Amino acid sequence: MEVKILSARFDIDNAHRIDVARTHGAYRALDKLFAMAPAEVIEEVKASGLRGRGGAGFPTGMKWGFLPKDTGKPVYLAVNSDESEPATFKDRYILVRDPHALIEGIIICCWAIGCHDCYIYIRGEYTSQVKILQAAIDEAYGAGYLGARVAGRDFRLDVTVHRGAGAYVCGEETALLESIEGKKGQPRSKPPFPAVVGLFGCPTIINNVQSIASLPYIIANGAAAYRAYGTEKSCGTHLFGISGHVERPGMYELPLGLPLLEVLENVAGGVWKGRKLKGVIPGGSSTPVLTPAEAATVTLDYESMAAHKTMFGSGGIVVLDETVDMVRLVENLIAFYHHESCGQCTPCREGLGWMLKIVRKLLAGEGTVADIDLLRELCDNIEMKTVCVLSAACTMPVRSYLEKFRDEFEAYALDGGSPQPEQREG
């Protein structure tokens, strides 16, 4: 099932070094790139069907097309390498194992959108990753792929790595921009959208690391070659981070559109210890959970996930076996989002803390059924009332657990204890 497009050089020793990367095809798309007009590049990316790999799945070429023309202002590219969502660990592989794919992708994007200054915003905790990335950038400068004349062309491109201070919310694109500008990382109200008013008030494109790293293949081999993988609306391949209760957790590149259970079975070795499946988080902690029945029919693409009332997200799949205490899981989930709330807007700042305390009250055996209803209601009261969707990234999954596993919450409320106490140590 696995394919090797993004991960083609992942298993090659020292592929993070430019000489090694080049012998294995890095920077080969550039001759073709500079023979194309920027508008042609955008068309090619549109035709490839590439969708943003940061979680929302917005078509990449279309996003580039939103840049206003001839504003007289510089255009910026901000590469989102914040990767802080629980269960998401794909971009780090690119940074460490093939940083030159990212740099080559950056050159392609910047040529297409007319950008000469790119920022890579990297998660603060990625300390070893940032060293490898920076070393690769330095090499690319040395080899003439970055700097005043990219690959000998009359095209300047500078890339700056900006390290975050360790805030999940800075992965939200406008908080990311604030952070690069040196301010407290909190999301901006939209509109205006960054394509119009972004970094330093200038038109800005924000793309995920994997989105950008997908570009060299598309340019080198053409849109049709990319579309050959995946489904009609979910084209190409994706890096899936599979974790949780499986035999072979890890990062796998797969074409989009495969049946979830088959992937778990054939690629990740199935639920560990021969246990029963209880649920699957399909695309990072912010995506609503799937029951085993739903997991049996869903395929790994944007359309099928939407049809199952969840989201493809970031491709971070978490397998939950029968021992998982969903109430504890929800506590963990809310604790994370509560901790990461930037605290700017009222519903998220106050509401997530309240939700967390209610779940803890349930866990302490002091909760009531009315508390469960209140928790459910708070999800509605908070969601979409806020400046950014961090709050929804918490309430959407919480609502799904409350709906799909309500009996477990009620068991805490009524009995004052876990529904499966004997299995909890699992």
Place this chain on the structure above:
Amino acid sequence: MAETVKLFVNGREVEVEAGKNLIDALRVVGIEIPHFCYHPALGADGNCRMCLVGIEDGRPPLVPACKTPAQPGMKVLLDDQKIRKIQRDIMELELINHPVDCPVCDQAGECRLQDYYMEYDLQDSRMRVPQVTKGKRMDFGCGVVHDQERCVLCARCVRFTRQITKTGELGIVNRSDQARVTIFPGRPLNNRYALNIVDICPVGAMTSRDFRFKQRVWFLQKDEGICHGCSTGCAIYIDHHREKNGDDVIYRYRARTNMQVNGYFICDAGRLSYKRENENRQDLTLVDGVVVDFEQGIAAALEKMNKARRPLLLVSPDATLEQMWAIKRIATFYGATLSGYSDAYRIDDDGDDFLISDDKAANRYSLELLEIDRDRESFQAALAHADLLVNFDNDLFFSPINESLQRLLGEQDRISVCSHQLPVFSGSSVILPCASPSEYGGSIINRHGVLQRFRRAVRRNADPRDILEITHLLGGAISSAERAWPGIRQSVPVLRSVEPEQIPVEGLLLNNSEERDVGP
């Protein structure tokens, strides 16, 4: 009104000014949208979410009104059940970690949170888990005391120090419900406008050390006034109260919005200058050091003025246009020299490029318009020559620059008409108490030539007389501010067509001229 647009609110068509956000645009037509973080002087931040309104067929369907410009044909949902519910939900979240003790909060009675609770929420708390606890009584400097527990994190105060004073002393630290407004360690508020923060804080989180817990605000009578602290003449509210069997006491001044004069703010010194109205007042009438009735004082003054051969009248640059006119008239009546010498009211380099002026006189502009002499040389000469000085509340020693004049004083007999006990008046043979600005009404013109009117706000038990009334008792023809106007109009060309009753609240900009430098 400027360009207008037509839109719909709950199906009703309204016409509003184009280019404004929904909060401001709809307020003009009487539709209030609840909000905490938006302030017209500070712009929209979008953090409180209290102003969410629905837009029918809109994408997204729910928008913050503060960030949404009024657009033609827009269908705004406001009183709709769905929106009412959202407002209640936001209020609930705003209140869960807020102390529920309005009765002991200094802001009660003028608190948005309290008002909106009554209007939009009115439900019992559903909070059955411990509240987040925060700091109390934090000294932020400049007389600002922060009660962290009451803060709704609207960031108005933070934006004020960043955008208005550009001093940036405040910030919000931490994330989630641990977010707190605070100062940098050891770096308290340090600007001359800091107390405006108390005004703009929509809740009881920013209080004034000077005012807090002195008076319940619903007892206060709030009258409009004008600050006499400098030649800017900021619009203020005079908040005062008469306790049963007590005197009418001013508790505070607050900024009153006047876009032509001061915008939304006032300086701290001006704000605290209310104290002047309460303190150090001259209440007694004295003749040769003996306390007498006011009428006896007037009689004594009359006698001296009638006898004097070379009287000199000194007028204050704080006096109203009408008072100045009345004094000018009795100067003519008595054949007296008239001076408005008041260099002491200037403090060089004290002003800034915002509101505070070097010139601490409220109405120097009128001295110029009435062609009252302000020259030091001629005042000094007149002083040396005079056999009687009648001083109408001019504090010659407001600043130290007149110390050299001290020895010239006392060589002539002196009558002092004064609101305060000031050194310049000691040694006068007749002292007549008079009213201070909050106790009379009239017109003053600020340094930019804006003519503002104000009315009497306070009635003290001692009931000091308006200077204008005193001039009348001393034989002058002008018996009231209104009666001064025909004469003023006749002798001052730029005021020729001014009808005092028709001066707008924001004041009248005289002759639309550029700012003039009013000489002393």
